[in-house]
Amino acid sequence: MRQKIEQAVVTACQALYRLEIAVELTRPDEQFGDYATNVALHLSKQLNINPREIAQAIAEHVKGKMSDIEEVAVAGPGFINFRLSDLALLKGAQSKPTQSLAGKTVVAEYSDPNPFKVLHAGHLYTTITGDAIAKLLENAGATVHRLNYGGDVGLHVGKTMWAILRFVGGEHPEQLESVEAVTRLEWLSERYIEGNTAYEENEQAKAQIVAVNKQVYELHARNDHDTPFAQIYWTCRQWSYDGFDMFYEQLHISKFEKYVPESTVTQLGIDMVQKGLREGVFERSDGAIVFKGEPHDLHTRVFINSGGLPTYEAKDLGLAASKWQEYQFDLSVIITANDIVEYMKVVLKALEHFYPEVVSRSKHFTHGVIKLPGGVKMSSRKGNILRATDILDAAREANQAAMGHDNEQTVLAAVKYAFLKQRIGGDIVYDPAESVALEGNSGPYLQYAHARARSILAKSDPASADSPGVPALDTEERKLVRKISEYAETVDKATAELMPHHICTYLYELAQVFNRFYEHSRVLNDPRQELRLQLVTSYADTLKKGLELLNIPAPEHM
RNA sequence: GCGCCCGUAGCUCAGCGGAUUAGAGUACUUGGCUUCGAACCAAGGGGUCGUAGGUUCAAAUCCUGCCGGGCGCACCA
Numbered sequence: 090m091r092q093k094i095e096q097a098v099v100t101a102c103q104a105l106y107r108l109e110i111a112v113e114l115t116r117p118d119e120q121f122g123d124y125a126t127n128v129a130l131h132l133s134k135q136l137n138i139n140p141r142e143i144a145q146a147i148a149e150h151v152k153g154k155m156s157d158i159e160e161v162a163v164a165g166p167g168f169i170n171f172r173l174s175d176l177a178l179l180k181g182a183q184s185k186p187t188q189s190l191a192g193k194t195v196v197a198e199y200s201d202p203n204p205f206k207v208l209h210a211g212h213l214y215t216t217i218t219g220d221a222i223a224k225l226l227e228n229a230g231a232t233v234h235r236l237n238y239g240g241d242v243g244l245h246v247g248k249t250m251w252a253i254l255r256f257v258g259g260e261h262p263e264q265l266e267s268v269e270a271v272t273r274l275e276w277l278s279e280r281y282i283e284g285n286t287a288y289e290e291n292e293q294a295k296a297q298i299v300a301v302n303k304q305v306y307e308l309h310a311r312n313d314h315d316t317p318f319a320q321i322y323w324t325c326r327q328w329s330y331d332g333f334d335m336f337y338e339q340l341h342i343s344k345f346e347k348y349v350p351e352s353t354v355t356q357l358g359i360d361m362v363q364k365g366l367r368e369g370v371f372e373r374s375d376g377a378i379v380f381k382g383e384p385h386d387l388h389t390r391v392f393i394n395s396g397g398l399p400t401y402e403a404k405d406l407g408l409a410a411s412k413w414q415e416y417q418f419d420l421s422v423i424i425t426a427n428d429i430v431e432y433m434k435v436v437l438k439a440l441e442h443f444y445p446e447v448v449s450r451s452k453h454f455t456h457g458v459i460k461l462p463g464g465v466k467m468s469s470r471k472g473n474i475l476r477a478t479d480i481l482d483a484a485r486e487a488n489q490a491a492m493g494h495d496n497e498q499t500v501l502a503a504v505k506y507a508f509l510k511q512r513i514g515g516d517i518v519y520d521p522a523e524s525v526a527l528e529g530n531s532g533p534y535l536q537y538a539h540a541r542a543r544s545i546l547a548k549s550d551p552a553s554a555d556s557p558g559v560p561a562l563d564t565e566e567r568k569l570v571r572k573i574s575e576y577a578e579t580v581d582k583a584t585a586e587l588m589p590h591h592i593c594t595y596l597y598e599l600a601q602v603f604n605r606f607y608e609h610s611r612v613l614n615d616p617r618q619e620l621r622l623q624l625v626t627s628y629a630d631t632l633k634k635g636l637e638l639l640n641i642p643a644p645e646h647m
Numbered sequence: 648g649c650g651c652c653c654g655u656a657g658c659u660c661a662g663c664g665g666a667u668u669a670g671a672g673u674a675c676u677u678g679g680c681u682u683c684g685a686a687c688c689a690a691g692g693g694g695u696c697g698u699a700g701g702u703u704c705a706a707a708u709c710c711u712g713c714c715g716g717g718c719g720c721a722c723c724a
Contacts, residue, residue, distance in 0.1 A: 117667075127666055130705085140704090165667030166705080203724075244723055377722050387720095388650080394722035401724050431651060431719050455652090458717085462658085492686090511660065515653060516717075523659075523673075528686065530660085530672045537686045545683050594661060597671080608679095608688045615683095625683095647686080 090157060090181050091578065094124055094171055101150035102128065106136060106143075114171075116575060122162065122170035123178065123571060129167040140167030175562045181574035182627055187581050190420075191230030196412050197223040199424035200337075203240040204329035204350070205249035207278035208336060210459045211426055213477040214517070217508045218456055219424040220342040221589040221639050226422070227343075228638055229584045234346050234416055237333075238408060241326050241350040242309060243401070247302025248284030249277060251294070253321060254301070256280060260317035265324055274332035277325060278476075299396075306398060309352045326350075336477065341501055342640050349411070351404050358407025359399050361443055362392045370442045380439045390435045405436045406443070413447045420450055422587070427455035427514070454587065457516030480504060483521035491525055498642045499533050500525065505641050506532030510593035530597050532641055535632065538600035542629040543645045545612050549622055560620060565606045569624055572602040576631050580638065589639060596635045603628050 091114055098112045110128060117125035129144035136143065144163040151169075152161045157177035162170045173181065199219020202208045219235075227233045240246065257264035268276050287294035305322060313319040330348060337345070362378055365371045371378050376395030380402070382388045392403040412421060423433075433453050441448045459475070484500045492499070507524035511517050524531060562570060575595065583591040612621045633643040 113664090121667065125667080130666060134704085168667055170667085240724065374721080379721065382720095386650080389721060391722040396722080398722090400722065404724095426718095427652070428718055429724085432724090434651090457652090518659060520659075526673085526686090528672090531686095533686070534672095537684080541684050541687080548683065590661080594671090601671090604687055605689095607683080611683070613683045647684090 090173070090177060090184070091124065093155065094151075094158070095126075097151045097155060098126055098128060098147060098169070101147045102132070105146055105150060106132065108132065108135070117168070117170060119568065119571065121164060121168070122160070122172040123574075124171040124173075126169050127167070129163075129169060133167065143167065144169050175559065175567070175570075178562070178567070178570050178574055179559065182570050182576075182631075184574065184577040186228060186577045186584070188230035189581070189584060190226060193231045193419040194234070194416055195223075195226050195231045195420045195422065196234045196236060196416050196418045197226065197422045197424070198236045198238055198349075198412075199223070199422075200345070201238045201425065202329075202333055203243075203245055204326045205241070205246045205277055206281050206329075207274060207474075208333065208477040210475040210477055210480050210519075213340075213480055213504075214456060214459055214508050215424055215426065216337070216340065216342065216477075217505050218454075218513060218589070221505075221509055222422060222424060222454070222587050223343060224638055224640060225580075225584045225587060225589060226420075228580070231420075234418075235343060236347065236349050236412070237345045238349045239351065240401075240404075241329075242302075242305055242352045242355060244298070244302055245281065245285075246305050247298045248288055249281040249325075250284075250305060250322065251287070251298045251301045252280035252283040253277075253325060255283075257321070260321065262317050262320035262324060265321065273328040277329060277332075303396075303398070306355075309355070339481075339497075341642065349408065351408075354407035354411050355399055355404055356407070357410055358403035358405070359393065361406050361410060362399070362403050365439070365442060368442070370439065380435060382435045382438060385438050387435045387438055388431065390432065392439070402432075402436055402439070406440055409436075409440050409447055409451070410444065413444055418450060420452065421447065422452050422454065424454045424456070427457055430455050452587070454513060456513050460516055460518045462518060462520045480519065480521070484525055487521045487525040491522075496647070498644055499536065499647070502532030502536050502636075502641045504532075505639060506535065506593060509589050509639055510597075512590050513588060535596055535600050535636060535641070536643060536647060538603055539629060539632045539636070539643045540645060540647045541607065542603065542625050542632070545625055546622070546629065547645075549613060549618075560617065562620075563610075563617075565609045566617075566621070566624060568602055569606045569628060572599050573624075573627055573631050575599075576635065580635075592635055592638060596632060599628070599632060599635070603632075 095112045095114055099110065102108050102110050110132065112126055112128050114124040114126050116123070129140045129147060132143050133140035141163060144167040148161040148163050148169050151158070157174055158171055159174040160172040164170055197219060200212060200216040202212045223233050223235050254260065284298060288298050304318060308319050308322060314323055362371055366378055371380050371392060377391045378393040379389050379391050382390065390402050391400050392406070393399050412418065430453070437448050437451065461475070481500065481504060484504045485495065488500050488503065489495055503524040507519060508517065510530065523529070525533065528534060579591055579595040583589055610621060612618060612625060615621065636643040
C-alpha cells in the first residue's frame with residue numbers, strides 16, 4: 090500500500106513536472122490521514138512555485154486513480170495527506186514484515202561473560218539486547234548463528250585460579266568436591282575478588298598470579314586435561330558454563346549455538362599477528378608487538394605483550410577469522426558495552442589487512458552502562474558490583490511487593506522491556522519498582538493488555554463466524570485498525586536499523602489504542618460483534634507477535 | 648591534552664536522512680467500575696528541546712564554537 094501510493098506520487102511528479110524524485114511517505118497524526126508526504130515542499134524550491142500549488146496539482150493527479158485511497162487533501166504549508174478506505178486499511182492490517190534478509194547468513198555475538206567471573210548487570214543488558222537483535226534478524230529471514238565469546242584464558246583467569254589453588258590447598262582437584270553445586274558460580278566470583286585484591290595489594294601474590302596465568306596458557310598449548318592443575322582448571326571452567334546455561338535458561342531467551350572460548354582462537358590470533366609482523370602491519374615496540382593506529386586517526390594498541398602473551402586484541406583477531414572461516418557470513422553483528430568502541434576500531438583496522446571483506450560486513454553495536462535511580466553508577470572494580478542476578482532479584486522483589494505473589498513471566502517482561510524500550514547506545518537507568526509497575530510504559534502493561542483481549546475472545550462463541558461483509562469502521566475501530574496496520578513497517582524499520590526499541594514504542598502505542606477502544610466499544614453482545622471480534626483477534630495476535638519478537642512472554646491469563 | 652558518545656517537562660525516555668499545533672510514561676490535582684479483566688480510561692497544569700551563532704521559506708533534527716556529563720587513549724578485558 091505504502092509503495093503503491095509512493096509510486097503514484099512519483100508518477101504524478103513525472104507527469105506534471107518531468108521530475109524524478111524519491112518519495113517517502115510518513116505516518117502523520119490521525120487527524121491528517123493515514124499517510125502523508127512533503128514532496129511539494131521539496132519541489133517548490135527547484136520549481137520556484139508555491140508549495141501548496143504543487144501539492145494541489147499532485148493531489149488532483151493522484152485523486153481517483155486508486156480505489157484504496159478515499160481522500161487526498163492538501164494541508165498546512167503544502168503537505169499531501171492520504172486517507173485510505175476502510176477496506177484498504179483492513180488489508181494493511183494483515184501485511185507482514187519484509188523478508189529482507191532471506192537467504193542471508195548472520196553471525197551474532199553477544200553476552201560474552203567470562204568464565205571464572207560472575208555475570209554482572211551489564212551482561213544482562215547485553216544479553217537481552219543481543220537476543221532481541223538476533224531475533225529481529227532471524228525474523229527477516231536470515232540464518233542466525235548466535236555466538237557467546239568469553240575469556241577462559243587471561244589475567245582474570247590467573248587471578249581466580251590463584252585463589253582457587255589457595256582455597257584447595259595446592260593442586261588438589263579432589264578438594265573441589267567440597268563446593269556445593271548451587272553455589273559454584275558464587276564461589277568462583279568470590280575467588281576472583283580474592284585474586285584481584287591480592288594482585289593489587291600484594292607484590293608477591295601478583296608475581297604468582299602472573300605465573301599461574303602463564304601456566305593456564307601452557308596448559309592449553311599442550312592440550313593438558315590430566316595434570317592436577319589442568320583438572321582444576323577444566324572443572325571450574327565447566328562450572329562457569331553450566332552456571333551461564335542455567336542463567337540463560339531462566340531468562341527465557343533464544344539458545345546460543347555455542348560458546349567460543351578465547352583459548353580456541355588464541356593461536357589463530359597469534360599466528361595472524363606474527364604474519365602481520367612480517368608483512369609490516371604490526372611492529373615491535375618496547376618488547377611488545379603493537380599496531381600503530383595513528384596513521385588512521387586511531388591509537389596504538391598492544392597485540393602481543395612483552396611477556397609474549399597475546400592480549401585481547403590478538404584474540405579478537407583470531408575470533409573474527411574463525412567466525413569467517415566457519416560461517417562465510419553476510420553480516421557479523423557484535424554487541425558490547427560502549428567503553429570498547431575505540432578499541433574495536435583499532436582491531437577492525439588491523440583486521441582489514443587480513444580480511445577486508447569481514448570488516449565491511451561487521452557491525453559493532455554498543456550500549457551504555459546500567460545505572461540505578463539517582464544517577465548512582467555501579468562500580469565494577471571492587472566486590473560491590475551489581476550482578477545480573479541482583480537485577481532479577483530486585484525485579485522479583487518489587488513484583489512480589491506489588492502483586493503479593495510471584496509471577497516469573499511478569500518479572501521477565503518487566504526487566505526485558507525496561508532494557509529494550511530505550512534506544513541502544515546511551516546509559517540506562519534501571520528502576521526495579523518502575524519496571525515492575527503494572528501501569529505505564531512497562532512490560533506488564535503490555536502483557537495485561539494482551540491477556541485482557543484474549544479473555545474477550547475466550548468468552549466469545551466461535552461458532553457464529555459467518556462474516557456479513559465489512560461495515561464502515563467507526564472512529565475507535567478505525568484507530569485500532571490503523572495502528573495494527575503499522576506493525577509490519579515498524580518491524581521493518583527496527584530490522585533495518587537493528588533497533589528493537591522501535592518495536593517497544595509501537596507495541597505500547599498499540600496497547601494504548603486498544604485500551605481506549607475497549608473503553609468505548611462493547612464487543613460481546615453488540616450488533617458489531619463480528620467485526621469487533623475480528624479486530625480484537627487481529628490486535629491480540631499482533632501484540633503477541635511483537636512481544637515474541639522481543640522474547641517477552643505473552644500469557645493468555647495473568 | 649586528543650578522540651568518541653551524550654545533554655528534550657521535577658524524574659525516566661520517544662522524536663533527530665528538516666516541515667502540518669514539540670510527544671509519552673511517571674509524579675501531582677481531579678473524574679469514571681450493577682455490563683467483555685479499573686494491572687484500565689478521561690481531564691488538567693508542567694518544556695527558551697544545554698547555550699551562542701550559522702545554513703534554510705522552515706531546525707529538537709544539519710554545521711561550528713562554548714558550557715556541562717560519560718567513556719577511551721600500550722603491555723587488563
